[in-house]
Amino acid sequence: MTNNNPIGLFDSGIGGTSIWKEIHQLLPNENTIYLADSKNAPYGQKSKDEIIHLSSKNTEFLLNQNCKIIVVACNTATTNAIKELRVKYDIPFIGIEPAIKPAALHSKTQKIGILATKGTLNSELFYKHVEQFQDIQIIEQIGFGLVELIENGEINSKEMKDLLKKYLNPMMECNIDYLVLGCSHYPYLIPQIKKILPSNIKIIDSGEAVAKQTKKILYEKVGFREINEKSEQLFYTNTNPKVLIEILGNKFKVLEKDF
Structure with a gap:
């Protein structure tokens, strides 16, 4: 065709x-x-x-x-x-949609993190995805301010680094082994995120x-x-x-x- x-x-x-x-x-x-x-x-x-x-x-x-x-x-x-x-x-x-399924299926710690916007995390469709994985602990974090910094070309700024540390540190403390990026802007932050996360935590996007x-x-x-x-x-x-x-x-x- x-x-x-x-x-x-x-x-x-x-x-x-x-x-x-x-x-x-x-x-x-x-x-x-x-x-x-x-x-x-x-x-x-x-x-x-x-x-x-x-x-x-x-x-x-x-x-x-x-x-x-x-x-x-x-x-x-x-x-x-x-x-x-x-x-x-x-x-x-x-x-x-956030790639929760592959992260949940492959997680060994049974704990995954998701970094996404408020609109995604509060949506009915997201809730339907999450409720399929009752045995997995999903640590949700709204990425306040990240999109605005990316739109302004400030991917490598100190403010971006500080925000990412603030959002990711609690996830690491919870022993996640997958981080799901639930916003199409966020793959541009992968180099910054990799500097913060240990190598055993896999980053996944859609x-x-x-x-x-x-x-x-x-x-x-x-x-x-x-x-x-x-x-x-x-x-x-x-x-x-x-x-x-x-x-x-x-x-x-x-x-x-x-x-």
């Missing part, structure tokens, strides 16, 4: 580019359009209704760009809005699983792009594109647009 339209992705800012990178690596021949709603970041502190409204607005922008599938590259938007999006729009949606699921849905329902010319990767942001350009390594087209 052939479908030359682009894959659309959106997030509350630049974090979802961690998901985009996994998808682009697995499906390099596909055109993609990425939408960074940095003006409204972080979604994690907003109400469910606000998150649904913003997610719908982002979806309509991508539909107007003729996207064939939409990846909700944001844990908070997935856990709070994807159900409504699937009802409202006739297009396949791929969501991201990027690779989302890429594989995207490929599966393209194969089963949507169709792949015909290979006849180089693929195009296009990025939109509604704030200063400087940090997004830096994250992408100045390799792709980034457009500033109010949406």
Whole structure:
């Protein structure tokens, strides 16, 4: 099955580019359009209704760009809005959820940590995932302030280091052996996190699983792009594109647009 339209992705800012990178690596021949709603970041502190409204607005922008599938590259938007999006729009949606299952299944200490936004940890969908693993102790931590620092290009700042220590130290004291990153921004913090955590604690995120699921849905329902010319990767942001350009390594087209 052939479908030359682009894959659309959106997030509350630049974090979802961690998901985009996994998808682009697995499906390099596909055109993609990425939408960074940095003006409204972080979604994690907003109400469910606000998150649904913003997610719908982002979806309509991508539909107007003729996207064939939409990846909700944001844990908070997935856990709070994807159900409504699937009802409202006739297009396949791929969501991201914290990778609790693989962590819980492989944990030897029966204790795992999850660092996520308030919106994700308080969502009904997250609760449904957690209640499947009654034998596992899950230490939850809201990552207050982390998204804002990432959006401001302060990944390596002292403030970031201090916040991560504050959030991770109690988890280490509880003897976790897995740390689940429950926000698409957080993979950009892995180098910083590795300086704090001992090597026996494994860090896990959802990027690779989302890429594989995207490929599966393209194969089963949507169709792949015909290979006849180089693929195009296009990025939109509604704030200063400087940090997004830096994250992408100045390799792709980034457009500033109010949406």
